[in-house]
Amino acid sequence: MSIKERLVEILGNDRVxxxxxxxxxxxxxxxxxxxxxxxxxxxxxxxxxxxxxxTIANEQGTPLVPCSSRVHFNGxxxxxxxxxxxxxxxxxxxxxxxxxxxxxxxxxxxxxKQLYPVLAEKDLMVCPPLLPHGDRSVITTFLEREPxxxxxxxxxxxxxxMEVVWPNGTLFRTGSASAPTFPKSxxxxxxxxxxxxxxxxxxxxxxxxxxxxxTWAIIKTEYLSPVSRLFFIPFDxxxxxxxxxxxxxxxxxxxxxxxxxxxDMALILSENYPDxxxxxxxxxxxxxxALALRGGRRRPEEKIQYETNALKGVAKEFNGLPLLxxxxxxxxxxxRLANILRTPWPDEETYWKHQYRGDCQDLFFITKLSQxxxxxxxxxxxxxxxxxxxxxxxxxIQPIENARSCHVEFNLFYDSTDPxxxxxxxxxxDEAAKAIxxxxxxxxxxxxxxxxxxYEKAASYTAMLKTVKNIFDPNNIMCPGNLCF
Numbered sequence: 001m002s003i004k005e006r007l008v009e010i011l012g013n014d015r016v017x018x019x020x021x022x023x024x025x026x027x028x029x030x031x032x033x034x035x036x037x038x039x040x041x042x043x044x045x046x047x048x049x050x051x052x053x054x055t056i057a058n059e060q061g062t063p064l065v066p067c068s069s070r071v072h073f074n075g076x077x078x079x080x081x082x083x084x085x086x087x088x089x090x091x092x093x094x095x096x097x098x099x100x101x102x103x104x105x106x107x108x109x110x111x112x113k114q115l116y117p118v119l120a121e122k123d124l125m126v127c128p129p130l131l132p133h134g135d136r137s138v139i140t141t142f143l144e145r146e147p148x149x150x151x152x153x154x155x156x157x158x159x160x161x162m163e164v165v166w167p168n169g170t171l172f173r174t175g176s177a178s179a180p181t182f183p184k185s186x187x188x189x190x191x192x193x194x195x196x197x198x199x200x201x202x203x204x205x206x207x208x209x210x211x212x213x214x215t216w217a218i219i220k221t222e223y224l225s226p227v228s229r230l231f232f233i234p235f236d237x238x239x240x241x242x243x244x245x246x247x248x249x250x251x252x253x254x255x256x257x258x259x260x261x262x263x264d265m266a267l268i269l270s271e272n273y274p275d276x277x278x279x280x281x282x283x284x285x286x287x288x289x290a291l292a293l294r295g296g297r298r299r300p301e302e303k304i305q306y307e308t309n310a311l312k313g314v315a316k317e318f319n320g321l322p323l324l325x326x327x328x329x330x331x332x333x334x335x336r337l338a339n340i341l342r343t344p345w346p347d348e349e350t351y352w353k354h355q356y357r358g359d360c361q362d363l364f365f366i367t368k369l370s371q372x373x374x375x376x377x378x379x380x381x382x383x384x385x386x387x388x389x390x391x392x393x394x395x396x397i398q399p400i401e402n403a404r405s406c407h408v409e410f411n412l413f414y415d416s417t418d419p420x421x422x423x424x425x426x427x428x429x430d431e432a433a434k435a436i437x438x439x440x441x442x443x444x445x446x447x448x449x450x451x452x453x454x455y456e457k458a459a460s461y462t463a464m465l466k467t468v469k470n471i472f473d474p475n476n477i478m479c480p481g482n483l484c485f
Contacts, residue, residue: 039062065083088213
């Protein structure tokens with residue numbers, strides 16, 4: 001039997017597709033990664049079907065590319081060497097919503113816009129990254145370690161135990177979900193470590209699909225407070241924002257907190273693009289800290305008041321920093337941002353990164369907060385050398401674990417229908433990455449061209465990764481071409 005006949009035997013004709021118009025939808029995404037066409041697209045609905053497909057792939061030496069989001073930004077789901085796409089979009093079960101222990105179990109295909117209403121009914125939420133696309137898979141978001149917009153240490157690991165099909169076809173559960181009595185075990189899957197002395201879930205984080213296929217995961221939930229107060233702190237110079245931001249974070253004031261330049265802030269605050277956007281660009285400060293205070297289940301107003309007093313104390317320490325409830329040119333900005341920070345981006349609005357120029361290529365890395373001005377100056381210098389318009393560069397700075405470190409993201413907005421502009425953005429991305437790495441920026445999520453840049457500088461680490469990969473995936477069927485594989 002041919003590969004297709006065997007796949008059809010498992011899934012049926014309607015869940016094994018190879019029509020050119022279907023395959024074309026998996027060739028590209030919103031990244032600059034070169035196109036790659038799969039041979040077949042499959043739609044498994046449970047772990048048994050996934051295991052059967054993995055068995056066929058191993059026997060035939062056929063690459064497998066799992067995907068679960070409806071939209072992709074980083075190129076890791078593009079088939080680099082053809083093969084079979086496992087699209088998990090039909091795996092959308094949500095179960096075991098435990099309000100007392102604040103956890104929920106979701107399958108890999110559950111998106112942000114599917115999960116949010118389920119939790120909101122119970123006044124719960126899952127800590128999100130900044131304004132996730134509604135069609136983005138929740139599990140993929142956390143596996144890829146996207147920085148969370150709430151930078152408190154205790155929120156840093158939202159995913160607990162999970163089920164995975166390893167590349168050799170073995171079905172495995174990580175953490176306390178591996179207990180023989182699960183889900184009736186004492187820990188009920190909430191402990192991510194183990195089984196044994198090894199943290200297997202670390203093999204799957206940031207792996208870009210190369211180490212296995214996660215079918216479901218247990219995720220932490222948090223209280224979704226209806227009481228909030230949002231403050232904006234404006235700055236003319238980036239350097240002036242660093243110490244106040246660090247101080248706010250070290251004193252654990254507030255929940256959502258980040259720093260943005262004028263362009264990114266104008267895009268996320270624009271309800272009616274482009275009219276609101278143009279007005280905001282003329283009036284917004286060059287840099288803005290956004291900080292949300294949220295009430296608890298008990299005595300919410302009291303909690304917000306003492307955090308407000310603490311914030312006023314910080315403002316006084318820095319010579320009377322202005323604490324604004326709305327930004328100039330955007331009278332409803334505080335209300336809008338408070339409402340959207342804990343939800344996926346609204347379906348009725350074009351995704352904020354695609355409004356300005358049509359496309360956006362992100363360049364992000366980890367550094368210390370004190371080093372951010374240096375890296376922003378470096379990006380400005382490289383962009384000027386390449387004659388790239390500085391007004392097309394957004395900057396988003398997300399503290400991590402109360403500013404122990406921070407995520408720095410440059411958003412390079414461009415028109416992908418213009419080949420010259422697309423090529424210029426690609427070159428700027430790569431040249432800036434080299435400059436950033438040379439000055440100590442750490443690329444912990446090396447997508448596309450960044451992989452070669454990172455792994456050629458870490459020979460022993462790369463060799464160890466390949467050794468581990470060979471243990472779990474001896475035939476190298478999972479996403480060949482990603483990372484250093």
